[in-house]
Amino acid sequence: MDWLTDPLGLELFRRALLEAMVMGATCGAIGAYVVLRRLAFIGDALSHAVFPGVVLAYVAGVPIFLGAMLAGTITSLAIAVVSRGQRIREDTAIGIFFAGAFALGIVLISTQSGYQRDLSAFLVGDLLGVGWDDIAVSVLAGGGVIGILVALRKELLLVSFDRTYAQALGYPVFALELLLLLLLTATIVVSLSAVGIILVLSMLVTPAATARLLVDRFTPMMALGGVLGAVYGVIGWYVSYHLAWSPGGSIVLVATMLFLAAFVFSPSHGVLAHRLRRHPQHDAQRAAVDQPTGHQHGENEGAVVASLERRHPPGR
Amino acid sequence: MTAVGAPTLQLRGLAAGYDDRWALSGVDLDVPPGRLVGVIGPNGSGKSTLLRAILGLVPHRAGTVAMDGRAIDRRRIAYVPQRELVDWSFPISAGQVVMMGRYPGIGPVVGPRPADRAAVAGALERLGMADLAHRQIGALSGGQQQRVFLARALVQEADILLLDEPMTGVDLGTEETIGALMRELCDAGTTVMYATHDLETAADVSDLLCFVNGRVVAYGPPKETFTPHVLHETFGGELMIVDAGDHAHIHGGGHHAGHADVPKA
Numbered sequence: 375m376d377w378l379t380d381p382l383g384l385e386l387f388r389r390a391l392l393e394a395m396v397m398g399a400t401c402g403a404i405g406a407y408v409v410l411r412r413l414a415f416i417g418d419a420l421s422h423a424v425f426p427g428v429v430l431a432y433v434a435g436v437p438i439f440l441g442a443m444l445a446g447t448i449t450s451l452a453i454a455v456v457s458r459g460q461r462i463r464e465d466t467a468i469g470i471f472f473a474g475a476f477a478l479g480i481v482l483i484s485t486q487s488g489y490q491r492d493l494s495a496f497l498v499g500d501l502l503g504v505g506w507d508d509i510a511v512s513v514l515a516g517g518g519v520i521g522i523l524v525a526l527r528k529e530l531l532l533v534s535f536d537r538t539y540a541q542a543l544g545y546p547v548f549a550l551e552l553l554l555l556l557l558l559t560a561t562i563v564v565s566l567s568a569v570g571i572i573l574v575l576s577m578l579v580t581p582a583a584t585a586r587l588l589v590d591r592f593t594p595m596m597a598l599g600g601v602l603g604a605v606y607g608v609i610g611w612y613v614s615y616h617l618a619w620s621p622g623g624s625i626v627l628v629a630t631m632l633f634l635a636a637f638v639f640s641p642s643h644g645v646l647a648h649r650l651r652r653h654p655q656h657d658a659q660r661a662a663v664d665q666p667t668g669h670q671h672g673e674n675e676g677a678v679v680a681s682l683e684r685r686h687p688p689g690r
Numbered sequence: 691m692t693a694v695g696a697p698t699l700q701l702r703g704l705a706a707g708y709d710d711r712w713a714l715s716g717v718d719l720d721v722p723p724g725r726l727v728g729v730i731g732p733n734g735s736g737k738s739t740l741l742r743a744i745l746g747l748v749p750h751r752a753g754t755v756a757m758d759g760r761a762i763d764r765r766r767i768a769y770v771p772q773r774e775l776v777d778w779s780f781p782i783s784a785g786q787v788v789m790m791g792r793y794p795g796i797g798p799v800v801g802p803r804p805a806d807r808a809a810v811a812g813a814l815e816r817l818g819m820a821d822l823a824h825r826q827i828g829a830l831s832g833g834q835q836q837r838v839f840l841a842r843a844l845v846q847e848a849d850i851l852l853l854d855e856p857m858t859g860v861d862l863g864t865e866e867t868i869g870a871l872m873r874e875l876c877d878a879g880t881t882v883m884y885a886t887h888d889l890e891t892a893a894d895v896s897d898l899l900c901f902v903n904g905r906v907v908a909y910g911p912p913k914e915t916f917t918p919h920v921l922h923e924t925f926g927g928e929l930m931i932v933d934a935g936d937h938a939h940i941h942g943g944g945h946h947a948g949h950a951d952v953p954k955a
Contacts, residue, residue: 410780460709525799532790536776539842542745542769543794590826592781 381615390501394607397568400516402603405582406596417578419472423449425479446559499570499622569622580629587640696723696849703753706743713739726876727883728892731902737885741852768843770853778828785823791845813841833864853884
């Protein structure tokens with residue numbers, strides 16, 4: 375068991391492990407919205423857009439969290455305002471501000487001397503560089519994000535599923551969508567020290583996409599996404615420790631591999647399960663498939679029936 | 691659905707639409723409580739815009755919408771949007787979608803109360819969907835999806851129900867269920883307005899017809915409004931009137947439109 379306990383010997387390593395877990399859980403939870411609302415591009419854009427804020431905060435000596443939140447918020451607002459008209463579509467607005475903000479960060483960093491090492495830390499993370507103060511910020515911000523996601527789960531779900539109906543019920547749809555972007559920004563900032571600007575997108579989509587393959591309800595998807603994110607963080611960190619690989623890169627590679635495993639082997643939506651079920655006598659098959667899973671957990675029965683009926687819609 | 695009478699819906703000189711293209715203008719309507727109103731018009735005539743403008747979902751350009759002389763209270767209106775507007779692969783069940791109609795009453799943070807669960811179960815039961823409450827929404831047929839949307843509106847226990855093309859793309863059984871339910875609701879005092887392509891059914895079941903084509907062409911009981919003149923004004927060249935002896939035979943434009951028999955004027 376030395377391989378398990380060895381990496382826990384130094385406080386430096388324990389800090390890194392904790393940071394990886396907090397990052398993974400927060401990303402995995404909000405990832406449910408990123409995946410279902412197709413916010414992957416916005417997530418990627420925001421992660422680049424916080425860059426100038428990070429650099430400015432670094433230079434000015436203020437907490438990086440504040441600078442990054444400010445830059446992310448300004449960019450979110452700019453995207454929302456510009457894409458409200460009909461002439462500039464949202465993805466175009468995102469492209470403009472995402473690259474623009476990132477360029478500002480690069481220019482800012484080029485005016486400073488001796489920043490080469492720090493630049494790569496921003497881009498791909500620097501787990502071994504985190505201190506207790508970084509972890510405190512991550513736990514507070516990550517906990518806050520998850521707390522708001524839980525408190526407003528009904529409202530955010532409604533706006534995500536049926537925007538028009540939410541509006542008809544009198545919900546402040548624009549404010550709720552902006553809130554989701556702010557939570558996304560906070561999540562990205564929490565993740566910077568672990569996986570950096572470039573790799574954070576993976577943690578925003580991969581755990582949630584994996585969860586989507588395994589469960590068929592929103593709340594379980596969000597919870598499982600959070601758990602998977604934390605687990606990927608832990609496994610990735612151990613891989614990085616033992617093989618002396620980059621921590622951020624290892625975490626993301628683990629996430630990608632496990633997504634592929636779920637894609638192939640998921641009992642309800644996996645490629646293998648679909649192939650096994652592709653027989654003409656699907657009624658007999660359904661009974662056979664249904665029984666074992668149905669008795670283990672009630673929710674799964676619906677999932678199996680649902681995926682079967684998506685192939686054979688009843689009387690469409 | 692309601693014990694106290696529904697309010698009268700009052701539209702005065704209403705114009706609505708986006709940017710410089712107004713889908714509707716000069717709309718004056720009084721919808722008395724407990725009536726079933728069919729909103730009829732060709733594609734792009736402003737049927738949906740009329741319903742959405744009542745809810746304030748489309749910007750008003752001129753005029754007002756009121757309930758008994760007061761500002762619109764959205765909580766008293768239940769809306770059934772077009773089915774195509776949502777992502778049916780979303781990972782939620784039929785029962786969860788219906789529960790959304792109760793969200794404003796539940797408020798944030800907490801979960802549904804027993805009364806909310808009972809209301810959802812009751813609405814699904816009423817639409818013959820009790821067995822499908824736990825079914826993933828993407829696994830439902832078009833007609834079943836429409837029933838889920840209707841059940842979601844029912845649990846709002848609103849005074850006014852607005853339905854945007856509830857009969858489009860559903861099976862005959864669902865169409866009959868929806869028609870019967872709209873009638874029941876009206877008899878219980880709820881005001882129901884629904885947009886439709888189906889001229890024949892609308893003329894049969896509605897108390898009032900509202901013919902729309904960028905403006906309100908005619909509004910009143912079917913007997914007074916369902917005339918060749920009004921139909922021609924509403925549908926223009928899209929409509930074919932075939933003289934079939936004692937009454938004219940109407941074919942609406944496009945593949946959506948129904949056909950109907952009209953007493954010859």
